[in-house]
Amino acid sequence: MLRSHNLKATPQRLEITNALMVHGHLTIEKLYDILLSKFNSISLATIYKNINLMIESAFIQEVKIPKAKSVYELTKETHSHMACEKCGHVEDITIDLSTITNLDAKTDFQIKKVDVVLSGLCKNCQ
Structure with a gap:
C-alpha cells in the first residue's frame, strides 16, 4: 500500500499503517504510545515527519475535530x-x-x- 503512494516501506511507516488499520482514528500522541512499544527510541519528530509525508502523498488524511486534537486515518472513499x-x-x-x-x-x-x-x-x- 505504501509503495503504491510512492512511499518507502520503512518499519515506522509500516507500524503507523498497521496502527491506523487496527485502531482507525488516532491522535499523534496515541500513535506515539503505540509505536514506542515497538521502537523504544522513536521520537515524536520522527512520527510527525512520517505523518506529514504520508499526508502529502494522500496515503493518510488528517481529520480536524472541533475543540479537540486532530486524528489521522488511512485515506478511503469520501465520508x-x-x-x-x-x-x-x-x-x-x-x-x-x-x-x-x-x-x-x-x-x-x-x-x-x-x-x-x-x-x-x-x-x-x-
Missing part, C-alpha cells in the same frame, strides 16, 4: 465523521453532500473539498 464531545470517540459516517457540493453552481465560489464533522455524544456517553 464524514461523528465525534463524541465527552470521550473523543470518532467514527465514519456516509452522508449525502451533494447539496453542499452543488453550491458552486449557485455562487461564485469554487468548492474544492468538503469536511463535515458532526459533534455530539456517542451511545456509551449518552
